[in-house]
Each structure stands twice: as C-alpha cells, then as structure tokens.
Amino acid sequence: MARTASGSRSPRADAQRNRDHILDTAAQYFSEHGVSGSLDAIAKKAGVGAGTLYRHFPNREALLAALLTARDEELVSRRDAIRAEGAGAASCLELWLDALIEWAGAFDGLPEPLRTATTTEKSPLGITCQGFITTTDEFLTAAQEEGTARPEVRGRDLFLAALATSWVRDAAMADELSTQALTSLVKNGWAVSATDTARQGRP
Amino acid sequence: MARTASGSRSPRADAQRNRDHILDTAAQYFSEHGVSGSLDAIAKKAGVGAGTLYRHFPNREALLAALLTARDEELVSRRDAIRAEGAGAASCLELWLDALIEWAGAFDGLPEPLRTATTTEKSPLGITCQGFITTTDEFLTAAQEEGTARPEVRGRDLFLAALATSWVRDAAMADELSTQALTSLVKNGWAVSATDTARQGRP
C-alpha cells in the first residue's frame, strides 16, 4: 500500500488531481484579482464544489501558503545563488532584500497576509516567513561583521521593511519609482551623514 | 432660513444628532475592532437603522474620513507647533514624521485605507493625505536646503514610509521596538557610511 513519507496513506488520485487543479486556478485568479479574490469563484472556475476547495485548503491562508511553496523554492535558490556569487556582504544583503521584495510582490495584496503571518505564532505562512527572517539575519550579520551594516539593525526589521516596501508598491502603481525610493530609503535613510555632505553635488 | 456657509440648507436637528452619535459610536467601535469592523454593527450599536448610517456616510471610507477630521486638526496644530519651535530643519522633519506615524496609527488597520486613498485620485481621505504630503515636502525641502536631508528623496516617499511604519506596527504588537527600528531605518538606513565606520563602537 502506497504511503507518504510521514506514514499516512497517500492521497487518492482524484484528490491529488483536484488539488493541483485548484492550485493552478488560484494562481491565475489571484494574479488577476489579488489575494482577496473570491474563493468560491476559484472553486467554480476550477470546476469543483466549494466543499472540495475548503477540504484541501481550510482557509485563504492555507491556499496562499500552498501557492507560495513553488515561489519559496525559487527564493531559496536565489539565496544560494547570492551566496555563491561571493560578492561583498553588503551587496549580498542588498540582493537578498531585492529578492524578498519581489517575492512578497508575487500577488497583489500579498504583503498583508505575510505581515500578519509573521507576527502570528504558528501557521504555514508564518513558518515560511520565519525561515526567511533567519536568512535575512545571516546576510545581515555577515554585513555587520564586515562593518558595512549598522550593528543595531535586526534581521526581523529588515524583513518587515521589505514587506512594507512591497506593500507600498501594491498601491502606488502610478509611480514605479516608489519601490526604488523606498529601497534606497531603507538602505541609506533620508538623513545625510558628514561624509555625504562633503560629497553633495556630485552623484 | 438657516443656511450653511456653502449655501445649502442647514441639516435638520435630528440628522445632526444622529450623525454625531454615529461618529462617536464608530470611533469606539473602530478602536476596539479595527477599521474593518462591521458597519451594520455600528449602526445597531448607535441605535439607528443601516439606511441612516449609509445616508450620512455612503461607504467605509467616508465614515473614516469624517472620523479623522478631528485628528487631522490635531495634526495640523502639531505641524504649526513644530514650525514654531524653530529647531533645525532635520529635527523638524523628524518630529513631523513621528507625528505622521502616530496619526496613521489612530486605529488598527488605518494605514491600509490611507495608502489606498493616497494613490486613488479624488476622495475625502485622499485629499487629506495630499495635504500632509505637501507638508512633508515643506519640511523635507527645508532640511534639504539646510543640507541635512538627501536631495533625491521626495516628500511623497517619506509620507508613504511613515504609513508603512504604522502598517508594520499594526501587526508587530509583540514587538514595540519595531516602530523605533523602522523609524531609524528610514532615517539612517541599514548601511553604514565611511563616517559611521570611523565612529563604530561609541554610541
């Protein structure tokens, strides 16, 4: 008898098929309508009953978490690629933050549930976020040891700042510069230091 | 016949009474349940029919805008007070951003509609936000002329950053440091400049 790694019986073929199909449909639907699109509509579009959708994914967050699994893997690959490049710790951190911002912008409205999950104890999304906070911390610590990142900053703060940047972008579509602006703000701040004052005028 | 400044007939006494009462009730309800609390529940709690609530405030945003009017005035006073203090432009900007963050944190979930309003052409909230962006720009420009703020930063970016900070705080209740952390991030960035490197180790 077929079994999964965890010892439970492997899912029935139709169940697996439905699950996959719901996931595909949801990905498209969320792309078009944002993450608050109607779940019943997704079920209908996928050609299954509402009950089927909710059995596979008890709530919106569960569906979102499943949907992000594929993207999570991409992000992990990105992390490894950044590490492999062997650039300076500050550049690595910068690249990682960019990757994080892009990841959180996969769907319209995604930053909101991510933020909630980050601060909500246990949940599929929350665990994912926790992992990425850890990664952020690793890159950050390296940069701090290198002397290129302020020692008082925490990985958690940078992660939240990345989510916030994506959050701003969600609505500020009229102004694509906003993402760059926020990114630069988080990196350099609005205040000029003594060094920068001397430099002022030549970019 | 009594008339308002704009020339239309002044509202009937019962209408005014209801409006005020709804506003009071909504303020309390939103404080307890966040800005996505049920509007019908507010109507019921205020002892009026749903129709009455929606006649006075056609949608959630209108109610929110009316609710914020009082707080807006406080914020404007704060602006004047900051100007009057006559401190350095950088300090003024800093104080103003703090005031903005506090304002946007008046209710749980408020940053979301504010951000939407900021990027949505005309709307009661949007106009309010536009005004505060202008104020932010004034403080920012002063700091830039003083040489204490980076020239490439825009008031709009700082305003959105303030909203984002409030947004993060909304969920990160487990960690009150987050607001400070984000504020400092927006001011100084995570990267250390050459000057700071020399300073490292003595706070």
Place this chain on the structure above:
DNA sequence: AACGATACGGAGAGTGTCTCCGATTTGTCA
C-alpha cells in the same frame, strides 16, 4: 395646525465564507 421637505428604519438583494452530509468515486482484496 397643517403642509412640504427631510430624514428614518429595516426588510431584502447581492456577495462572500465556510459547513454538512447524502451521493459518488477510488483502491483493495478475494
């Protein structure tokens, strides 16, 4: 007091989430 303008209230239409359970499909074993 009487009348027109204004405002009220709540039933109900439309939409969305999520549950429950009889009907159906699948996998297994004889």
Place this chain on the structure above:
DNA sequence: TGACAAATCGGAGACACTCTCCGTATCGTT
C-alpha cells in the same frame, strides 16, 4: 472481476456583511 469500505466530492444552505429602496415618521416653516 465484483463487491465493499474508505476517501472524496458537490452544492445546498447557514451565517455575516455591504448597501439600496421606499413606506413611514419627524422637523421646521408658514
């Protein structure tokens, strides 16, 4: 292959929320 039990399905329906409509009540004026 046939039959049985477990697993899964589908969609009606309970419940919540937003917002509209319109008959009824109240206000302010003459």
